[in-house]
Amino acid sequence: MKNCPKVSGIDGSNQIVKALAPGKIILFGEHFVVYGFPSLIASIEKYFKVTIQIFSANKRKIKIESNLGFTSVKDGAEIDITPSVLRPKVSDIVSKLYKVIDYLNSYQNVTNNTHPSLTYNMGDLMVQLDSELPLGGGLGSSSAFCVALSASLYYANYKTLNKNEICIRAINAEKLININTSGADCNTCSFGGLGTFDKINGFKRISASLDDIEFLIIDTGKAHDTYSMIKRVSKFKTNNAKLFDELCDSYLQIYQDGLESIKKNDFQNLGSLLNQNHDLLLRLCISNTLIDKIVEVCNSYGALGTKITGAGGGGCVLSLIDRNDRSSEKKIIDRLDTLDVKYFFTKVDKLGLRLA
Numbered sequence: 001m002k003n004c005p006k007v008s009g010i011d012g013s014n015q016i017v018k019a020l021a022p023g024k025i026i027l028f029g030e031h032f033v034v035y036g037f038p039s040l041i042a043s044i045e046k047y048f049k050v051t052i053q054i055f056s057a058n059k060r061k062i063k064i065e066s067n068l069g070f071t072s073v074k075d076g077a078e079i080d081i082t083p084s085v086l087r088p089k090v091s092d093i094v095s096k097l098y099k100v101i102d103y104l105n106s107y108q109n110v111t112n113n114t115h116p117s118l119t120y121n122m123g124d125l126m127v128q129l130d131s132e133l134p135l136g137g138g139l140g141s142s143s144a145f146c147v148a149l150s151a152s153l154y155y156a157n158y159k160t161l162n163k164n165e166i167c168i169r170a171i172n173a174e175k176l177i178n179i180n181t182s183g184a185d186c187n188t189c190s191f192g193g194l195g196t197f198d199k200i201n202g203f204k205r206i207s208a209s210l211d212d213i214e215f216l217i218i219d220t221g222k223a224h225d226t227y228s229m230i231k232r233v234s235k236f237k238t239n240n241a242k243l244f245d246e247l248c249d250s251y252l253q254i255y256q257d258g259l260e261s262i263k264k265n266d267f268q269n270l271g272s273l274l275n276q277n278h279d280l281l282l283r284l285c286i287s288n289t290l291i292d293k294i295v296e297v298c299n300s301y302g303a304l305g306t307k308i309t310g311a312g313g314g315g316c317v318l319s320l321i322d323r324n325d326r327s328s329e330k331k332i333i334d335r336l337d338t339l340d341v342k343y344f345f346t347k348v349d350k351l352g353l354r355l356a
Helices: 084-105 141-158 163-174 184-191 226-239 241-263 267-283 289-300 326-338
Strands: 016-028 039-054 062-066 071-075 078-082 125-131 194-198 202-205 215-219 305-309 316-320 342-346
Touching: 016 141, 016 184, 016 241, 016 267, 016 305, 039 141, 039 184, 039 215, 039 241, 039 342, 062 084, 071 084, 078 084, 084 125, 084 141, 084 163, 125 141, 141 163, 141 184, 163 184, 184 194, 184 202, 215 289, 226 241, 241 267, 267 305, 267 316, 289 305, 289 316, 289 326
Parallel strands: 062 125
Antiparallel strands: 016 039, 039 125, 039 194, 062 071, 071 078, 194 202, 215 316, 215 342, 305 316
């Protein structure tokens, strides 16, 4: 945070707390996880960093600075956004940010009896947001924000990080902006690594490693709406009950084979299974013309497999390519440049949430 004065924390000491949480990708399981099936997810080496600065005054003003191009101040019910020209574009995003900040900043721990009387009472608060994750891109930006903010406030109180409690609080906070969140993203952003998630068993890390591979992530530039995509799939299920059951059976086999491929480091087969999973998502009608073109470009020029990652309708696409094959990599990148999309390579993050 630039030119910030010294501040007093709730214990009277000067403090600035910085925490970061990784984004995530879904290798297998978009939408199927909503209906109780397991998914395979991984955190990535792209992060959402939250820096909080706590003032001793009790005016309860909250200022947000961000690398997203805006600054805002909330004083009571009034929210001011600078520059004002961005207000129509970012007002909904800012409103959701404050909803989460207000919730976590006045959190009462009712989920367990560890700290039953805890409330945050911090006075004025400065929150600096620094995201490497595109908003609405399907890479867990909202979850990473909730986890990193929850961690910053938690550390300000206890001078330690309890990932289990922080994750619970982050999930509850994210439900304020995405009521249908499964908790998978917050778990992945909190604990990091590669793991499975389902509604009954939650997140479980697996010992298999993806150290030897990188993923190419392509951002379509169009933010997706998770809620509307979930509704679209629900409508598909209602209108095509038998077909949906068949797709679920096919998905479960893909998921199981995918786990085995990762354990065996069989990346050729893993790529094939990514393609098969994408074909199922196509049948659920959550793709669009640009996504189709990105998938075609990657797979036509040597990618091992390519698929939507996230709810679809926009957002990001992940592609598994052999980076030792520089000729194919260059062809893919050259063609993606003609589509005017952003992209980056990333590996699996192993640590999850931590102080920055």
